[in-house]
Amino acid sequence: MAVSWLSRLAAQATVPVFPVRGMHGEPVLHRLALAAGIELVDSPRHASILLVAGGVPPDQHDALRRVHDQLPTPFATLWYRSEPLDELAGATRVDDPDALPEALKTIHRELMSGKRGSSPRLLPDEPPNPWEGLGDDGHGGEGMMGGVPYGRPMAMNMTDDIRDGLTLDSLTVTLGPFLPMLPPGLTAEVTLQGDLIQSWTTHSAPYPIALESAFFQALQGPVPIAELERARARYHLKRLHFGLRLAGLERLALEALRLAFEPHPGQNRVMALRRRLVRSGFFRLTTTGRGRLDENQARRVGGIAARAAGLEEDWRSGDEGYRHLNFRPLTQREGDTAARWHQTLAEIEQALQLAGQAERDAVHTRRSDGVETPRGPWGEYRPEDASGVLEELLPGLEWDEAMSTLASLDLAPLSPWSLEETSEAPVPTSVEERRA
Amino acid sequence: MELLTLFFIVLIAAGLGLLIQWLPMRHQPMPTYPQRAPFLGGGLPETHAWNRYHVRYYPMTLLLIAFEMEMMFMYPWAVVFVEQGMKAVMEMGMFLAILSVGIVYGWREGVFKWQ
DSSP: OHHHHHHHHHHHSOEEEEEEEOBTOHHHHHHHHHSTTEEEOSSGGGOSEEEEESBOOGGGHHHHHHHHTTSOSSOEEEEESSOOOGGGTTSEEEOOGGGHHHHHHHHHHHHHHTSSOOOOOOSOSSOSSOOOOOSTTSSSSSTTSOOOGGGOOOSOOOEEOTTTOOEEOOEEEEEOSSOTTSOTTOEEEEEEETTEEEEEEEEEOOOOBOOOHHHHHHHHSOOBHHHHHHHHHHHHHHHHHHHHHHTTOHHHHHHHHHHHHSSSOOHHHHHHHHHHHHHHTGGGSSOTTTTOOOHHHHHHHOTHHHHHTTOOOOGGGGOHHHHHTTOOOOOOSSOSHHHHHHHHHHHHHHHHHHHHHHHHHTOBOOOOSOEEETTEEESSSOOOOOGGGHHHHSTTSBHHHHHHHHHHOOOOOBOSSOHHHHHHSOOOOSHHHHHO | OHHHHHHHHHHHHHHHHHHHHHHHHTTOOOOOHHHHSOOSTTOOBSSOSOOOOOOTTHHHHHHHHHHHHHHHHHHHHHHHHHHHTHHHHHHHHHHHHHHHHHHHHHHHTTTTSOO
8 A cells, every 4th residue: 555655664764853952951952963863853843753851840831732732643752851741641751861762763663654643632623712703804803903813813013113113013922932943941922023023021041051060070179171171162062053053054063063072072173163164154144243242241141152242251260270271261352143153162162272281281170169161150159040131132133133142142040960960860750759 | 629638638737736635635634723823832922923014125126127127128129229220219218217217216215225
């Protein structure tokens, strides 16, 4: 039968997976991005498997249900270090990152050959509001005005465009927490006029991000600078991967990610990557001057964003060990999106150079009252959520500029647990434990 | 007779096209309402997407037409010019003058400014 050989062919194809990025789910998705035979897609409509990577807070379960119901049938769910929703109690759960690619492929094969049924729909199949049928065009209102077609009021708020004052309808949507182009967990109410962002209100902060244990050890006592700096380079390379993927430079993004997974990435490889980025036009994608942070905002965000805006603030400057290596903080002047990416690349190169030097001379950190994390200085306080700056920064930008600005900013708070702890600690399995 | 043949060809082509689309879809259920909603990463739209939107490249397209119309008529005109001589030059002059009013108007409105 025609359908059977089509299904057999489909079962052998690359597995399209839509990842829901939960708490501490990023590391495993980076590994999956490099796995053969698996494609991480950006929309649930292109996927046959919904992978929930990491825990999702109960108040975002409704959003998760909505994403779940947007996959076309047949589809399945896989839960990585996360408890399935109550309605999907029998869904497959995998806690071992090494077993994940194979589990995804098996599920896909079974799904396509018909051995496994599709995941059930969780939301009722009803229009958000029944069709009113009023008016000449059945749009729910009288004439061309008003009405609530399919339960949503018409965009009739008529606000002035902040770009050139042209009065038009504006569209208000709630984005996130699982939109691939936003940091995981970030929810925002956005008003758009055409492609221009009129207003941005952050509703929930991004999930905390976990750093490698080297940064935590640096707060306890001396650690080898080589180890600390390589961890820093890896962190920035993973962020660069996100930015490049958003820009549509998939191959360069994977190249950055591969570098991040190498135990000793060479400085010349990063320089070659920089040359390829310049040639690809990555730095020219954002109009110069867009997404510029003023001094206060830059200080609030900290780390790379602060140094890209010209603030020479780096905890490492005060460390004897770093001074021995002639460390000087690098800065940019403009403080805009392109400057932040230039700064990211410069800091990756600097980190690898420091690592090489420190390894040769066996240099350790001397200060343990604080550490310069890739996210900013961690002295008395951990770097906190800085997504508040988006409300001042994004209105007035066009959608693509806003998204590239957002990708260039590292806004999530730091997790009190290290990356190793979050990926190795046993995950509570029962509902009671999870709630506790 | 030829028209009838053409009619049958169109009928068969359309029928085959519809059949090819219908065959794989015949056991598929209609997408549910939540599946048809726009994907916003779990969020919901608060207003209807049926809204007025300013096509910002619109003045540029009108300008393109103003320029393109000149060129479009200049090719056949070049042939006629050989036969008609001065009369054709006058006619083309009038035609260009009318079109340039549009371009001058666009200029005044700032169409040539890159924003």
